[in-house]
Amino acid sequence: MLRRDFLLRLAALAASPAVAGACASDKPLTVGIHPWPGYEPLYLARAFGWLADGVQLREGHAAGASVAALQAGEIDAAALTLDEVLAVRASGVALTVVLVFDSSVGADMVMARPSIRTLADIAGRRIAVERGAVGEVVLQKLLEAAGLEEADVTVLDIAPDRQLDAWRAGEVDLAIGYEPTSSLLGREGARRLFDSRQFPGVIFDVLAVRSERLSSRRDAIEALLVGHFRALAHLRVNREDALRRIAAWRGLSFDEMERSFAGLNLPDAAGNLSFLDMTGARGILPAARALNVLMLRTGRLKVADELSGLIDPSFLPRNGEAQ
């Protein structure tokens, strides 16, 4: 159902590095995770042995698995998009964002038939988007920018992994998705009409922790973040080594991997501090307010999230500890 599960499905799913059996002795911090470029530093950290012993990644194919495990109380934390966090909170599971993996600056995009040259041209067209996922946010922003209502277009619930077939069958005029689908559509002649660069600071991928476990798992959460930032530094200064490793375990080429990262900002510890700004002037809180409006409009939220306890920057490493 949800975003960000696509790379893995496309990749020749190598013998999955088994969801490690429970390390029963001292109950590790379990983190739900699924393939998405922004989350790759955590996989990198695990590959280099930089994850603390008290941290266990629980891999799923899609965010849906993490959401279900959170709701069942099986995991302590999960890597999710911010709108998914709001949806889970609305379902009664209190979550707090302690880390921003990435913000989307172009990674989420709208591919269109060549005949569609301007935003005004989308009126009356058929748009493929995955309902109940981050694509809905892009759709709302697209309609806003075009000055249209949802009734002015035909919205089809088609997830990115099925968009190429729908495109080839001529069923859609526009497709809302992300890499590598977007490049595949580009080969079919589609061109990029609109992307998240036009509304930066709305789509975030974050680490959300069950709020009631924040204090009891503080040490493990801090250790997890230290491992993440160490891997992020490796990705930054030794990009070729990092990208070739990631590409190898996703079954993608080096160039495809580079493209997957192209539309993402990956904030370091200092960048995270400004995203997790408690004053609400910038970062996650304004984004969540904007998502409240969008998600109420589309019915993903029945009532607005009051956003209390949504972020907690106190787990971020203090200066200099990230390396």
Add this chain to the structure above:
Amino acid sequence: MLRAVLAALLLLGAVAQAADRLTLGVFAFRPKPLMIERYQPLAEYLSERLGGTRVVLEVLEQQELEEAVAAHRVDLVMTNPSHYLELRSHNSLSGALATVVSSESGQAVSSLGGCIIVRAGRGDITDLRDLKGRRVAIAGPRYLGGYQAQAFELMQVGIRVPDELDLLVVGRHDAVVEAVLDGRADAGFIRTGIIESLVAEGRLDASQLVVLNPQALAGYPFAVSTRLYPEWPFVALPHVDRSTVRRISTALLGLEASHPAARAAGIAGFSPPLDYLPVETLARSLRLPPFDHAPPFSWRDVWTRYANFIIAFGAVSALVFGLLVVLSRRNRQLAQSVAALVEAQAALQRIAWHDALTGLPNRTLLADRLRQDMRRVRRNQQFLVLAYIDLDGFKAVNDTHGHEVGDRVLVEIARRMRAVLRDVDTVARLGGDEFAAIFTDLAEASLSAPLIERLLATIAAPVDIDGLSLQVSGSIGVSYYPQHGDIEAEQLLRQADHAMYQAKLSGRNRCCVFECEVQPEVGVGVTAG
């Protein structure tokens, strides 16, 4: 005039020569003739692109290259990244102008790594950990891809390098491969791309070697056992002027992979310089040059680094010292308390075992002493005599002169009785006007007779109280120990008590022995007084 022109020409020539000729020093990581063959076209390409300036190639061993850089005999340098860091720290080299992009089967890469090779078929070395204590051939410890990258990976699995390896330094990568193939070494460290080059040159059959710890890296065209590091940098020494540096950079970045110079060097050209921080981190963690010397150590450094620890330690020490002081003070107080308690207990014992008015032992202490004396005389085959003493006429003194005067009479008589007794004897007040005396350690029972006589006499002597002369007398009952058969202290006392009544009945101021009829002589003698 002619001379002036010639001088001007000469001067011009000298300047021109300095500007017209740049020496490119390249580190010889492969045999020198091969290196010259590969890099000469690059030098020519640069000469061509720089117009009037000729670029001359010099292929140098590591040591030669260092000396040339130090003496500024080279202007441009290509060497491996860790060597570059070392040169830079000694010679204030600038940052890299560009990073080599190498090429293999159509793949362009700007990163190198290390390869760990063993001869095919060696089942005993399949894992990094199997290398512990093995003989390992290396070109030299200063090769990034030929030693340092591998050393870092071994460190990650807990093998200390070089301590836990038996290193065989053979000078060049080609020689490492030979050493592994001919069995002189169990394993070898070479940089990425060497195997592929040797295979391409027809000098190696790839199936003869196995690469240990292979890394899964998408699209990386070389076998590799370690993480990757940026490829060789191209560096200009600081004395090369800036416009020349700019033109060299342009020429390097503009070199197409298809250009003969690139093809000869086996590279795909140059990329904008990469970040050499990973190499620096590696060198630091392995304590390699230029990070092989510990920085000078000062107390200030210690303070800067451990201030919190030192403060905490000081605070804890002060706390412990303070607690020790408190503890010793409490200890002293406790000792004093114990002494006071012992004293109080002694006082209590005195009170418990003595008569408050006369200070004589009371009935309890008498019974205790009697038992002890009985045991002793029995053991020593001696005798003891117990005398039960009741004052005659004391009630009249009390009734006539009051209890206070009576008490003073009792105190005076008690003092006198104690005075006439020997040290070993005991006299106790049993209550009211009743006393008891133990005469012990007697060789004969009869020896007690004079003592009892003295007792009767001292009791009967008048007592002066505030001008009053008061007189009482004593009736004494006596029992002996040992007797026929066993007898208890209480029984002995009862016998003496009984005899005392006999004395009372017989007329007072006398002594009566239990069973008087058996030993009449004692009673008779005393009665006379």
